[in-house]
Amino acid sequence: MNDLIKENALKYEINSEMLKSLINLEQEKVHLQRRRNVTKEILEIIDKYIQNK
Amino acid sequence: MSFVFKELTLKNWRCYEGTITINFPDISQGRNLIVVNGINGFGKTSLLKSLKFLFHGTSKDEILEAWNDVAKSHGDKSVTVSMTFTHNKSLCKIIREVEFKERGNTALPSESLTLIVDGVERDQAEDKISQWLPKDVQQFVFFDGAEISRYAKKQHDQGVKDAIERVLGIPAIRNLRTDLSRLLDNLEEDQETLVGLEGKSATLIAHINELEALEENYREEKETHLEQKSGIEETLSDLEKEATKIEVIEAERKALLDKKARQSDLQSDLDETEKHISEHIRHAPLYLLLPKLRELESELNAKVKIPASHEKWERLEIVYSDLIENGEKCLCGRELDDKSERHLQEELSKVRSTLEKLKSTSGKGGKKEMTNKLLSVSQIINLYGENQNSASEILRKRSSLNIRLEEIENDISDLNTKLEGHELVEVQELFRQKADLRNRLEELQESLGVLKENMQKTVDNLRDKRRELDQLTIDNAQGHRLVQELNLVRSSQAAVDGLLNQAIEERRNQIEKLSSEVYISITNKPEEYSGVRVKEDYTLEVIRRDGTSVDNTKLSSGEKEVLAYSFITALNRSSITPVPFVMDTPFGHLDSTHREKLLKNLPSLNVQVFLLATDRDLPANERDKIDDFLAGEFEIKRDQAAARSYIEEIV
Numbered sequence: 001m002n003d004l005i006k007e008n009a010l011k012y013e014i015n016s017e018m019l020k021s022l023i024n025l026e027q028e029k030v031h032l033q034r035r036r037n038v039t040k041e042i043l044e045i046i047d048k049y050i051q052n053k
Numbered sequence: 054m055s056f057v058f059k060e061l062t063l064k065n066w067r068c069y070e071g072t073i074t075i076n077f078p079d080i081s082q083g084r085n086l087i088v089v090n091g092i093n094g095f096g097k098t099s100l101l102k103s104l105k106f107l108f109h110g111t112s113k114d115e116i117l118e119a120w121n122d123v124a125k126s127h128g129d130k131s132v133t134v135s136m137t138f139t140h141n142k143s144l145c146k147i148i149r150e151v152e153f154k155e156r157g158n159t160a161l162p163s164e165s166l167t168l169i170v171d172g173v174e175r176d177q178a179e180d181k182i183s184q185w186l187p188k189d190v191q192q193f194v195f196f197d198g199a200e201i202s203r204y205a206k207k208q209h210d211q212g213v214k215d216a217i218e219r220v221l222g223i224p225a226i227r228n229l230r231t232d233l234s235r236l237l238d239n240l241e242e243d244q245e246t247l248v249g250l251e252g253k254s255a256t257l258i259a260h261i262n263e264l265e266a267l268e269e270n271y272r273e274e275k276e277t278h279l280e281q282k283s284g285i286e287e288t289l290s291d292l293e294k295e296a297t298k299i300e301v302i303e304a305e306r307k308a309l310l311d312k313k314a315r316q317s318d319l320q321s322d323l324d325e326t327e328k329h330i331s332e333h334i335r336h337a338p339l340y341l342l343l344p345k346l347r348e349l350e351s352e353l354n355a356k357v358k359i360p361a362s363h364e365k366w367e368r369l370e371i372v373y374s375d376l377i378e379n380g381e382k383c384l385c386g387r388e389l390d391d392k393s394e395r396h397l398q399e400e401l402s403k404v405r406s407t408l409e410k411l412k413s414t415s416g417k418g419g420k421k422e423m424t425n426k427l428l429s430v431s432q433i434i435n436l437y438g439e440n441q442n443s444a445s446e447i448l449r450k451r452s453s454l455n456i457r458l459e460e461i462e463n464d465i466s467d468l469n470t471k472l473e474g475h476e477l478v479e480v481q482e483l484f485r486q487k488a489d490l491r492n493r494l495e496e497l498q499e500s501l502g503v504l505k506e507n508m509q510k511t512v513d514n515l516r517d518k519r520r521e522l523d524q525l526t527i528d529n530a531q532g533h534r535l536v537q538e539l540n541l542v543r544s545s546q547a548a549v550d551g552l553l554n555q556a557i558e559e560r561r562n563q564i565e566k567l568s569s570e571v572y573i574s575i576t577n578k579p580e581e582y583s584g585v586r587v588k589e590d591y592t593l594e595v596i597r598r599d600g601t602s603v604d605n606t607k608l609s610s611g612e613k614e615v616l617a618y619s620f621i622t623a624l625n626r627s628s629i630t631p632v633p634f635v636m637d638t639p640f641g642h643l644d645s646t647h648r649e650k651l652l653k654n655l656p657s658l659n660v661q662v663f664l665l666a667t668d669r670d671l672p673a674n675e676r677d678k679i680d681d682f683l684a685g686e687f688e689i690k691r692d693q694a695a696a697r698s699y700i701e702e703i704v
Contacts (some may be wrong), residue, residue, distance in 0.1 A: 001222070004555050006087050014541065019079040019548060026225035026232070027629075031183035035228065039236040042229075043538065046545070 018049045056185070056632045057139045058661055064133040065124035066106075067099035070697035072133075078685035083656045086682050088664045088671065089700070091689030096698040097665035100689075103635045104195050107134045107149050109188045115160045116151050123696055130160070140185060145170050147182060186632050189216035193621050194632050198670075203619045217591045219562040222629040226553045228631035233546040240539050247527050247532055264515040265368035271508040278501050287495050292487050299483060301470060309468040316461045323454045326447055333444045339437050340444075344512040348433050366408045373401040449484045560627060561587050566591065571657075575615050575650040585619060593620055610642040618651060622658055633661040640670045649678055656682040 004022070009016035022045055029035045057080070064072045077087060091097045105111070106119070120132050135148040145341040148167040152159040168178035175181055186194070189212060248254040302358055377397050524540065526532035569584030572595070576582055586594040586602065593616055608616065625631055640648045648670075655662045661684075664670065671679070686703040 001556060001559070003101065004552055004559060007554070008548040008552045011551065012544045013244050014544045014548055019545065019552075021547075022229055022233075023225055026229045027222065028184065030219070030225045030228060032180060035232070038228075038232050039239060042232055042236055046538055046541050047534075050534070050541065 015049055018045060021045050055141050055630055056660065057635050058136060059139065060101070060137040061100075062133070062135045063103055064131065065129055066103050066132055067119050067121060067123040068096040068691075068698040069700075070098065070121045070695070072125045074698055075687065075700050076702075077661070080661055080684040084682050084684045085658065085660065086652075086655055086662050086664065086679060087685050087687070088666055088679070088683065089669070089687045089689060090671070090703075095689040095691050097639055097689060099665075099698075100198070100665060101195055101635060103134045103189060103198065104136075104635060106138055107147055108182055108186050109191060110149065110164060110166070113162055116164070117160065120151075120153065120160075121697075130154075138617065140170075147178070185630060187216075187219050188221050190628075192216065193220060193624055194637045196621075198614075199641045201614055201621065201636075201639075214591055217624065218557075220624050220628045221556075221564075223557055223560065226549060228555055230546065230549045230553060233542055233549060237539070237542050237546060240535065240542060242537055244522065244532070244539065247529055247535060254522065254525050257518055259524070261515060261518045261522065262513055264518060268508065268515060270510045271504060271511060275501065275504050275508065278497055278504060282494065282497050282501070285490050285497065289487065289490050289494070292483060292490065295483055296487065297353075302362050305468050305471055308665060309465060309472065312461055312465050312468065313526055316458065316465065319454055319458050319461065323451065323458065326451045326454060329447050330444075330451060333447065336437065339433075342578055343434065343437055346430055350427065350430045350434060355432060357423050357427055363408070363411055366404055366411065368409060369404045370401065373397055375403060377401065407525050452599060506619045561589075561591070563590075563627050564620070564623045567626050568619040571619040571622050571654055572616060574654055575619065575647060576612070577644075577646055585616065587620075593617075611644060611647055614640075614642050615647055615651070622654070625658055625660065631660050633663060634658055635663040635665070637665040638667055638670055640666075645672075645675070650673065652679055663673055 002020075005019050006016045009019045022042060025038070025041055025045065026035075029038060058077050060074060062072060063069045063075045080087075089097065089100065102111075102119070103518060106116075110374055111119070121129075124132075130153040132153075133148065133150040134145060135150075137144070137146045139145065146167075146169040148169075149164065150167075151162045151164050153162055155161075166182075167176045168181055169174045192213075193216065215224075245258055274627065377394065390481065438459050466603075523536045526536050565587040568587060571583045573579050581597060582601075582603070583596050583598045583665060586596050588594065594605070595608065595612075595616060596602055605613070605616075622634075625634060640651070643651065687700050688703055689700050691698045
């Protein structure tokens, strides 16, 4: 899976660690019926990456 | 190993009255098997149910049923199941407890759940546990061996398919795609608010909205087309299979015609043979006369033969004639004088006269007549003698023809049975349908091509318009960050789209490879089968060495168990969070060879494997086969006087 994440991150010019973080975030919430605030948390991860760039 | 069970405690759980604790032994690489022996009714399934209850609870009715009868009668009003385990190097403990409160004549259960991780009680225990072991995944790790073959079904229901994807970690990626799309909508709304709905930006937004609607239409149309295409392809595939069957039927129809022609030839041959046999029967008296005719033949032969006495006189006649006509000397070498010659003449006359007499007395009717008779008798003997030999051959031929005819009649009858209900019209109709579907498929393919082209143009156009809008946004002081976010979310969305399809494909391939390896190592037919195919809906097919698939319904119960076991172990090995594997009475339909191979395969699972086994699952004479990978062994015992089961470790 890690290879696929890296491959697609490279193809669409995004950071693979950021993509992995997004997937992990969803993985932690996958069992929940309602994933509250998840878009907010995704945006936080993206903003963090923009700041560090 | 991410999950290792350390200690299980049961209190008043089903047949286990009071508190019992089982400490599971440490496991090492290749030695991961823990066997719990127990005969029927002693509490193996109760152990399995305790694990299900521990992780995911149960219904009110089931918990009332699980409350031990003896405890209930003694007024002990609590049922507890707790487990200590390690998870990713953390020491965890789950305690699920039920207290029964009396209300009138009924007991009301009140359930509580506690999760302790590294000595600290955690809140949201239910969520945390579900994250480690989702409820719908439970069916692949804690299962009744008798039910395992259901995974070898032709079709899974949606629940099973979702559970499989859950084990493989697919839903997280799917959710990310949905959430990124939602986030993008929010950001685009923010962008519209920021740039304002006036002037150039208003025109651009209107244009973008139109293009988005158009793209959505194309997308829906494309999906409809793809659904139709997939439907046609599926029907075509069914028709191809039907055509293959029909080709077999056609070959059988041709064989039937050939057999019928052969039957007709054989029947003519038999009729001809029967005629010959009738002929022979008509001449039967002559065959009876043959021995007498042979006697007559030898009598005639004797009479026709020239007697030895004749020969003597004939030789004398020749000698005397030669002496008189040619010789000048006597037999003794002396020259013949007139006296001698006269004597010779007299002797010659005597010889000739004797010969005449002898010839006249050598049979009435004369020699010629007798010779003619002999010839006729010999001819009859030869003719019927030969015919007598050919009669037995003809009888043999008739018998052989009858056997062959009977065989061919049986073949014809079998073929007629096979061909029942298969009309020639059906075949023609099938080929017509196939041709129609192929045409429809070509049309769809063409239409899809045009659709994709239009869609791409729209997408390109949309991207250009968005860029223009992004440019307007950047011009705004607050817009710079927003555009950066928009771009990153769009790129992430595209990456997740690609990742999702590839991840599903990769996971399915991985399960297929692992299932095939396990199946081939266990099946009794490794030379007949090449592996297992995992289809898009995660249903399974056994593949023969020639590439054709075996209909699951034609697999024996044992083979279905092996197939399902192969799949479940492959799933366990592909799981993003592998958990211990607990099988209750696991080898229901397996023969000893399958059982032995399956047992040997268990160490390849990189998790604890618990076998809740009867003596049928692990017969005494096969115990030595698990010694090499046995980590520990327990036995469920029963104090029948106290009506309680308990568990002892076998040291």
